[in-house]
Amino acid sequence: MTYESLIEAEAARLAALATDLSVPVPTCPGWTLAELITHVGQTHRWAAHVLRDRVQERIWSRQVPSGLAEGQSGDAAWLSAGAAELLDTLRHTDPSLAVWTWGPDRRASWWPRRMLFELVIHRVDAELALGIDPVVPAEVAIDGIEEFLHNLPYAAWVTRSLAELEAEGATIHLHATDADGEWTITQGPAGTVEWARGHTKGDCAVQGTAQDLLLMLYGRRSPEALTVYGDADLLKRWLSKAAF
Template sequence: MREWTHAEHVSAAATEIARMADVLRGREMSVPVLTCPGWDLARLVTHTGGVHRWAATMVADLAERRYDRRGMDMGLPADASGYPAWLGAGAALLSEALLSQDPQAPMWTWGGERRVRFWSRRMLHETLVHRMDAELAVGIPTLVPEDVAADGVEEFLDILPYALWNPGVAELRGGGETISLQADTGAGWVITLDPDRFHHRRSLQPGSVTVRTATSADLLQVVWGRRSVDDYAVEGDAGLLGWWRELARI
């Protein structure tokens, strides 16, 4: 697996925003988004574009606290037909903010890394997952570069312990059981459940339960709950895997 720089994450995030905007252009915004129950494309776009602008504003200010996104003027068009262009315009705003700051500069984040560079990686994968949601909603193939998808799986595992708004995360403990996520492309992770926490490492070893997929993009959809594990090979304790997937949500 490659190691990413802040600038590479910024560039990849801008690419994902453009791809998502392209998927949405000319679509009816009332189309349901089945992977985000209760949402339609309009809600998906306003959420994603709003998060970009919220993060960009905090990065520009090197915010020491969380800003209230609900109280911010996002400049949303009155006509929903303008939503894809509005989403796309957020790429420049986000990139400018992220590249204007030292990636090591301290600021508020909700993850473990309290620095600017948290947001370049987070915005890449926030957008990527919602781009996949849009593609699934309109019925077009979802393609993700292997290096981006692999980083996305690892990012999910890195930030999951900090998703404290989900009480299920606190229950992800055990007695040494392991969950192995393996892609045929050579990317792999093993999650270990300890009595006081869980941790993960890159590894190609099987676990108490092992999920095997063709690509990291498949694994990305599995960990984010966008695909059923029934589509893939599962070896070992399927009950452990079901328990993990039920609780491991962001």
């Protein structure tokens, strides 16, 4: 499947969950489903704007028209409309087009993958809020882990927090138990991060399904639900600074 088809499926799943928008979302403290839906729909419109207008400089999502009145929240229909706009834009944009991103790849091809996992994680947020056990297929979760690690060194708001750990040289090894996936994260100076695929020994090692590893990285699954070896305190402190 393509990123576009996965985005379409995930957007439909999230829209189907957007019934009672007053439900609190524990994994996004202070939000209800209304705020979550509004955030995701605004993000879709932001990405579509960047691609359609070939934006070259940083632009914040709040700077892009949402179609909502001031103070109004989005609903399922509004979310679906924004997803449709995004999908149409993605399908008609040259992946090699040079545009602004906040990640390492300054091309249009960066956006579909980022938008997919923005949706996956917030769909999980909505399901957890509604008492539904989320399911992320292993192959999607593996790609999500690598997308997270690929972008993490460029998330300045995260690396600033990681610098506070003063953990230069510390290593965390992730091992998926249900798919072919192993990664080692190395903390560098001033909050910088490096990562590599493969099996190595880390100061801390975490084993779990690909889905659980992905949700742990995003702060949606406690490491206590996984198998942790070595310096569990390092893992806990690193996760508290790294989730975005």
